[in-house]
Amino acid sequence: MILGDGLYNFLKVVSQSLIGLYQQKRKKNGPPLPIASVYPMPNRAPVDTECSGRSFDDQRRTELFLKDRIPTRFAIAGYVAVAATSAGILPQIFPQLKWYHIFVLYTVAPPFAFCNAYGCGLTDWSLASTYGKLVIFIIGAWAGQAHGGVVAGLVACGVMMNVVSTASDLTQDLKTGYVTLSSPRSLFVSQVIGTAMGCVVSPCVFWIYYKAFDDLGIDGSEYPAPIASVYRSMAQLGVDGFSSLPSNCLNLCYGFFAAAAVINGARDLVGKRWSRFIPVPMAMAMPFYIGAYFAIDMCIGSLILLVWERIDKAKAKAFVPAVASGLICGEGIWSLPSSIIAFAGAKAPFCLKLKF
Structure with a gap:
């Protein structure tokens, strides 16, 4: 699924870029490349913030970033x-x-x-x-x-x-x-x-x-x-x-590789309104690879962001990076006292184990 999702988006980006190049070659005054329509290029008139939906800070960052x-x-x-x-x-x-x-x-x-x-x-x-x-x-x-x-x-x-x-x-x-x-x-x-x-x-x-x-x-x-x-x-x-x-290992690989492409295709076909309800294959495959703890952290963080945006969207957009960084830093710092507790021989009050 990881490889299928990545290759699908790779081919998608390459095809869109080639189409944009072809259109510009046919019509010199034709529509700009996809990246130019999203990110203003240097030496061009500034894009209206209200029309583009991007803040002045983001436009300034993009201009300086692409300039060099x-x-x-x-x-x-x-x-x-x-x-x-x-x-x-x-x-x-x-x-x-x-x-x-x-x-x-x-x-x-x-x-x-x-x-x-x-x-x-x-x-x-x-x-x-x-x-x-x-x-x-x-x-x-x-x-x-x-x-x-x-x-x-x-x-x-x-x-x-x-x-x-x-x-x-x-x-x-x-x-x-x-x-x-x-x-x-x-x-x-x-x-x-x-x-x-x-x-x-x-x-x-x-x-x-x-x-x-x-x-x-x-x-x-x-x-x-x-x-x-x-x-x-x-x-x-x-x-x-x-x-x-192992038996059927390659068959499972082929099946999930194809499933990633099908899911991405469905996300592109239904549009932005409904695609937000369809999972991203890369994010869905990650918990299978590194464990459920990562998925739980991401789920809780996404839930906090969703509630925060409903309460105050402006503040959520401004402070989400700082809050997320603090949560990540706090989890990393907790590994030290957790190691000390484990070294002392302390045990959790209960432990859940699943056997198959």
């Missing part, structure tokens, strides 16, 4: 350069992963990156590991057991996770820059510097752990790395092909 945007050709050239560097260096470090594996990864990565950024925008939760696990099975089965499919799948997973997680992180940074009237180019340069520092700092930290603990990653040790065992097990399943998956 990153050129498309620079983004494409940078992506090609990173892909070529990965194709040249990674096979030297991990011979099991071939250059054509990396070529396929970087070809399919942009739609996946869009899907992850879209899902992160809806739920504030990056699902990079979801796309990484998918790649484990595909590349692992492609390479095969005889050609080091386990290592190839795990390295491919790391490549895909880095690409899609960077997309969601950069989108969040750009949203922050939009709100704070910061330059997109400044944010991008800062992210490049931070990424370059991470390329040096992260291996050094890992090397310190690797040298300090001889039993790193072994069960029963001080640092057993259980998630690493989980990913290795998935890679071992992947090299055997999809036949090693």
